[in-house]
Amino acid sequence: MNINQAKEIVISAINDALEGKAEISEQMQLIGGQPLLDSLKLVEVCLALEDLADEHGFEFDWTSEAAMSKSRSMFRSVVALAEEFASQSEAK
Amino acid sequence: MIIVTGASRGLGQAIAERLIEKGEDVIGLARSVSGISIHAIECDVSDYTSVKNASREIKRMKKPVKAFINAAGVASMNMAVTTDESTVQRLIQTNLVGTIYCCQLFAPIMLRQKHGSFINFSTIAVALSLKGESVYAASKAGVESFSRTFAREMADFNVRVNCIAPGPIRTDLLRGITDTQIEKITSQQVIPKQFQKSDVCDLVELLLDEKAASLSGQVLNLGGV
Numbered sequence: 001m002n003i004n005q006a007k008e009i010v011i012s013a014i015n016d017a018l019e020g021k022a023e024i025s026e027q028m029q030l031i032g033g034q035p036l037l038d039s040l041k042l043v044e045v046c047l048a049l050e051d052l053a054d055e056h057g058f059e060f061d062w063t064s065e066a067a068m069s070k071s072r073s074m075f076r077s078v079v080a081l082a083e084e085f086a087s088q089s090e091a092k
Numbered sequence: 093m094i095i096v097t098g099a100s101r102g103l104g105q106a107i108a109e110r111l112i113e114k115g116e117d118v119i120g121l122a123r124s125v126s127g128i129s130i131h132a133i134e135c136d137v138s139d140y141t142s143v144k145n146a147s148r149e150i151k152r153m154k155k156p157v158k159a160f161i162n163a164a165g166v167a168s169m170n171m172a173v174t175t176d177e178s179t180v181q182r183l184i185q186t187n188l189v190g191t192i193y194c195c196q197l198f199a200p201i202m203l204r205q206k207h208g209s210f211i212n213f214s215t216i217a218v219a220l221s222l223k224g225e226s227v228y229a230a231s232k233a234g235v236e237s238f239s240r241t242f243a244r245e246m247a248d249f250n251v252r253v254n255c256i257a258p259g260p261i262r263t264d265l266l267r268g269i270t271d272t273q274i275e276k277i278t279s280q281q282v283i284p285k286q287f288q289k290s291d292v293c294d295l296v297e298l299l300l301d302e303k304a305a306s307l308s309g310q311v312l313n314l315g316g317v
Contacts, residue, residue, distance in 0.1 A: 039245075039248075040248045040249070043203055043249070047200060047203060047204050050200070059148075063196065
């Protein structure tokens, strides 16, 4: 899966969680500062990504030491989450 | 279905058998499944990969998980100064870290369902600060603390987390403990008697009942403190 496909998937999952109520940009923060998602919605996005990863034949692991770190977390921005998703799909 | 760890013996086995008797679909997790009469999956709760594999297997079953009961545990009755390093590690790794691994790796199944219940096991030794159980009690105090906070994290998803804290129950964990020692402990409870495995099973049933839907983040001390 390339980064553009991953971005599309991640943005679509976030859109679903927010029921299309927000404009989503690639650099939007998912945690810290003024996050796009509250913790409940963040979990919903992760569960959706787990399902989508399953459809693409890999396992999406959203538990990591860096998960909640502002500087290293896959949740620091929409694009960071897409990069992590694409990277895990390549590592399958 | 309901998942019970430590299902090969002791409290885990008693709980699994009681729930099966009540018509529940139970899956046991145990380090060794040979000789277990119920449907069981091999899993060492102290090993992250082993718990992860078990959670994958359960997820693949695509059945709703009503509850997860963390009954696996080890005990060692010793003063801190006479407890060797490997026993300290084993107590913390199995009782505390094992409970955390199971909760975090099985939680996504319940988060997805937006329904479910975790029952973790502590000990009355935490509330009573029982002499000679410092390391064991510390491992279980960690379970209580984890459970209270985890309950808050799960609440938005309609998932409840509670602890049962039994006193001395006659299982393998009490090997070598005399009746006099047991009486010394039970005499400190509000109800000064030794409870049985069946009393623990009753509390499990109570926590699983929809009538307990308002209970989360609680520690139920058997006999009272």
